[in-house]
Amino acid sequence: MTHLTRRNLVEAVTLGATTAADWGADQDRALARLIAEHHRFDEAILAAEDEADALLIAGRRSGGKRSAAAEAACARAEALHEAQGRVANAIINMPAATVLGAAYKLIVWRKEAAISFPDDFDGAHESFTFSAYRDLLRLTGLNALEHPHDRATFARMRKYWILS
Numbered sequence: 001m002t003h004l005t006r007r008n009l010v011e012a013v014t015l016g017a018t019t020a021a022d023w024g025a026d027q028d029r030a031l032a033r034l035i036a037e038h039h040r041f042d043e044a045i046l047a048a049e050d051e052a053d054a055l056l057i058a059g060r061r062s063g064g065k066r067s068a069a070a071e072a073a074c075a076r077a078e079a080l081h082e083a084q085g086r087v088a089n090a091i092i093n094m095p096a097a098t099v100l101g102a103a104y105k106l107i108v109w110r111k112e113a114a115i116s117f118p119d120d121f122d123g124a125h126e127s128f129t130f131s132a133y134r135d136l137l138r139l140t141g142l143n144a145l146e147h148p149h150d151r152a153t154f155a156r157m158r159k160y161w162i163l164s
Contacts, residue, residue, distance in 0.1 A: 027094065028101035034091045035108055041084035048077035088112075103136035110147045127157060 055070035088108075096102040110133055134154060137143050147153075 027097040028104075031091065031094050031096060031101050032104065034087055034094065035104060038084060038087045038091060038108065041080055041087060045077060045080045045084065048073060048080055052077050099136065100140050100142075103133075103140040103142055104145075106133040106136055107142065107145050109133065110150070130154075130157070 052070060052073035055067060055073050059066050059070055091105065091108060096105055106129075109129075130153065134146075134150065137146055
């Protein structure tokens with residue numbers, strides 16, 4: 001199995017340049033497009049929230065009133081969140097056609113979960129999910145797409161006893 005770098009896969013997914021050999025099925029290519037759209041929403045939401053924050057701070061400094069521009073920026077950010085939620089729902093409800101598609105869905109889960117161990121793990125079920133996610137990254141050669149905190153989380157898990 002070819003080991004892809006994070007940059008190669010993100011570029012392939014974002015540009016729609018994946019091939020049937022990469023994803024194994026049309027359904028996984030559709031899933032990849034949805035995941036790329038979800039990622040683009042992350043960037044747009046961040047920009048809209050930064051704009052809203054700047055306008056809200058400026059409003060507080062100039063007397064505490066919310067400007068129409070600040071209200072519009074807040075509304076844009078909220079609309080983007082709602083649209084991203086619809087894309088997330090489509091990803092969740094679209095079955096992966098291959099193990100690679102399932103792995104990529106778990107990569108999105110990991111980004112969305114923003115969990116750290118042991119603080120955000122309520123029990124064994126999160127540990128099993130995290131472990132399966134790590135296994136799929138390894139088995140599919142997608143290690144380059146791991147979350148920046150994965151190695152530290154995994155290292156802490158090795159030394160920690162989980163109650164079931």
